[in-house]
Each structure stands twice: as C-alpha cells, then as structure tokens.
Amino acid sequence: MEGYLLAVGVIALIYMLMTLGLNLHYGFTGLINFGHVGFFAVGAYTSAILAVHGVWLPLAFLAAVVLAALSAWPLGVLSLRLRIEYLAIVTLGFSEAVRLFIVNERWLTNGVQGIPGIPNLSEGLGLPMSATTTTFILLVLANLAAILVIHRIVKSPFGRAIEAIRDDEEALRALGKDPGSFKIRVFMLGAAFAGLGGAFYAHYITFVTPDQFLPLLTFYIWVAMILGGAGRVSGAAVGTLALVGFLEGSRFLRDIVPGVAEVEMASLRLGVVGLALILLVIYRPGGIMGDYSSR
C-alpha cells in the first residue's frame, strides 16, 4: 500500500510540475499553450537518449530542461505576433510535430518501438534507496524549487509585468514596458518545467514511446490547472491531486465494476476530461475554489 501511494505520488508530482509550468503560461501570463505535452516529450526523450548513451544523469536532466526551454523559444517569439487563438493552434501543431518527429526519426528515437531500459534515478545516481523513493524525494524538491521560482517571479517587478500582460497588455505598453521579452521568457520557463517533468517521467517509467505523448495529456494538465484555479500556485497542487485522484479512481472502478475493459475505461477517461473542460469554462472558469475578482 505504501509503495502504491508512493508510486501515485510520483505521477502526481510530475503532473504538478507540468501544471506549474502551464500556470505560468496561461494562469499568470494568459498565453494559451495547447502543446504542453510537446515540451514534456522533448524533456523525456532528451534525457532518455542521453542516459541510454551513458551520460551522467544530472547532465542528462540539465540537457532535457535546456532543450525543452529552447524548443519553446520560437513559439515564444511567434506568440508576440499572434492573437491568442492562433497561438493555441500553433502550439497544438507543435506538440503533434514533436510526436511526428519521434515516430519518424528512428535512428534517434527508435520510432514507435520506443526506448527501453532507461536507467532509473537510484541506479543512475548510485543511491541506496529504491527507485520510487529516490524519484519521489527529488520530485518533491523539484516542485518546491519550481514553486519558489514562481513565488519570486510573481512578487518581483517581472511578475507584476507578466500579470499585467494577461490583464491589459496595452496598459503595460503605455508604461513603456515591452511585453515581448517577458512573454518569451515566461514561455521558455514554463516549458522548462514541463521538460523537467518529462525527464523525471522517462527515468521513472524507464521506457518511452511516442504513444505516451498524446495531446490528451496536455488537456489533463489544463483540467488540473483550471480546476485548481488558473493563476494560483496552490491551485496547481489542488488541481493535480483532483486529477490524479480521478485517474487512479477510474482504475479502481475498473477493478470493481465487472465487464468494463481497459479500452472502454480509456474512452470514459477521455469523455470525463472533455466534459470537465466544457463544464469548467461554462460554470467555473476561475476554478473550483477560485475567486473571479483578480481576472
């Protein structure tokens, strides 16, 4: 039971890292990123490929974070010129393009067969604890660091600027600030969080295939973010817990209710996520406990 909770905790913390990144994009800055899973995939594959070739894990993680951030740079630049709806489509296309690349470039990614045998964190770092425990502890630290970074940003002049981008870009411009450079940096930082989450994921599951990086994951994170309240750090934790509770709960449901196959359960999960997105934007766009005053 303890092992199970720890394993669920690892997944929850990976999702939370992604949610924090998406929150930085949408919740704080108002950038619509429908391609979050793309950055996650870049991080996962970068670290996996490097580690399989014998690169020291901390370096592989660093490369994953840097590459995920760099892959967000062109999108950040593009976001300056586009209306938000277009950015949504472009980022969605980006994540599909990443997946297409992974499927096609077999020499690098082994295509649809995926990369097996990725070293886990405890053997990679030579620690005596179990892989799950090591991953869990490191993920807690990573999330704390991410929250600290977000807190410092939000309380800084930079943070006030990015919130102003969300609320009134013209006013910010009238004050002589350039929203552009803020947007690009926020986009890269949020992507870096997702990339870090991806690296943790790859070394926890120890096996990556393109099928793990479908757009559905992006919208899991969207549900978690909106549920907890976009633009709130604590919301990311609440939303992620609700999301993982639902995903895990649906697995138990399958064990209890007879005659429901895993494919049907997958359809149900997809449907619940779809319904949640619809109901949230209609009735609770500020989250389940969100206030609407700051929007």
Add this chain to the structure above:
Amino acid sequence: MSFGYLLNLAVNGAIEGSIIALGALALTLVFGIARFPNASAGDVITVGAYAGYGGQLASGGLMAAGVVSGMVGAAAISLAFYWFVFRKLAGRSAVYPLIASIGAAFLIRAAITFFLGHDQRVYDVPLTRAVAFGPVRVVPTDLYLAAGALAALAVVFALLHMTPLGRRMRAVADNPDLARAGGISARRVMTAMWLIAGAVSGLAGVLLGVKTVVMPEMGWDLLLPAFAATILGTIGNPVGAVVGGLLIGIAQELSTPFVGFTYKIGVGFLVLLLVLLVRPQGLFSGAERVR
C-alpha cells in the same frame, strides 16, 4: 521522378484537398461568425463518417443514403454543441469557447470509441479501375469525391450569396452590432450557421471515409490541415478556405517524394507556421471582404 508522376500526385492532392476544403469551410464559417477556432470540427467530421457508414449499411448499400445520414448526423451534433455549450459562452473571450471546443472534441471521440470501439470500417464502394487522362491516372471514385465536394461548396456559396439567410449571415460576420441594430436575429443566424457547418463537416467525413477508412481519429487528424487552410485563405473567407484547402492538399502530396509519406501531415503545420510568419492575414484579405 517524371513530370507525369508529379502531375499524378498533384491531382491526388487536389482530391484530398477538396475534402480539406470542406473542413476548412466549416471552420471558417464558425471562425467568421462565432469568432473562435472550433477544435471540435474534426470530430464532427468523424461523426459524419460514422453516421454515413451506418446510413449506407442500414439502407442496404445506398451511397446516397450514406451521404444524407452523414450530413444530418453531423449537423445534429454540431447544433447540439452550439445549443448546450457555445451559445452559453457567446460574448466571452475566444479562449473559453476554444477550450470548450477541445472538450467537445474529446467528448465526441469518447462516445464513438466507447460505443463503437477502435475497429476500422470501410465504406462499401465498388472497386474501379483507374482511368488514364494522358499521363494522369485517376480512379473514378476519386472523381465522384471531388465532384461531390465541389457541388457542396457551390451550394454553400449560393446559400451565402444568393439567399436572404446568407446575406444575414454575412452581415453578422461583418459587424455583429450593426447586424443586431438592423434587426437580424443573432440566434437564428447562429443556428443556421452551425447547421451548415455541421452538414459540410458531415459530407467531409463521408468523403474522407470513402477515400480512406473510418476510424475514431480520422477527423482530429484532418483538423490541423484544415486550420492551416483556413488561415492561409484568410479567416472568415469561404473562397479563401477552399483555395487554401486545395493548396494544402496538393502541397501535402507533392511533398511525399521528398520528405516521405509519414511527414506528409506535418506539411499542413509547416504551411500554417509560414503563413502566420509571413502573411498572418492570409492570401485573401482585402480581395473580398466577407467577414
């Protein structure tokens, strides 16, 4: 690589492009009038394909029954989502209906995969031998597909430009406030628009199903090329959407000898990026102000 080979690819691309054009037309109608990019359009296309398949099966193999039931089924879904979802989000930032449309897309696909599974289905179409026109060889079925798509496009254009309803729709697209001041009922226009967009999507689904296979992801996969076509042809401009669809279909096919078959769907994304970078207003802005 002979000229004839490339010409064949281009013709094939144009046929695929005419299906993309239908999807793009549906997107551009919604974009122009309801003012958000409708990400559920792809899955409405899937509904059309399944409804058409069911209709053909139920009627004992009549293609016409398939076309009608595909269009009716997709139009019904489209209207239902307008009524229960998008109507309630009118007047809010485009972000909200956009997120809701993703939800709608998932909901539709969940229902399809839950009740019908992931099995691929094929329309009952007679196998025909390709006909040669000089260096170009075309399967007769493809000609019917292209003719069907073009006929539908002609009907929609006639509807938009020659009927009072079309005039009202264009008025709302052009300036909603002025249209309301002129006594045009926004709700009626919206209802008609979602019905037309749904029916067009349904036809796209049936044609795509006949050309390829019917499966749950078929419409979602068409979404990005259709968005690219919409933006290439200037958002809200139906003529542009159709031209954009054809261009993207041709570009996709012509790319296959160079980048391989699997990267073909990436071409739509590339075109989308290039257009947004070089000419975000699209090819047809100013030429004909429809929106």
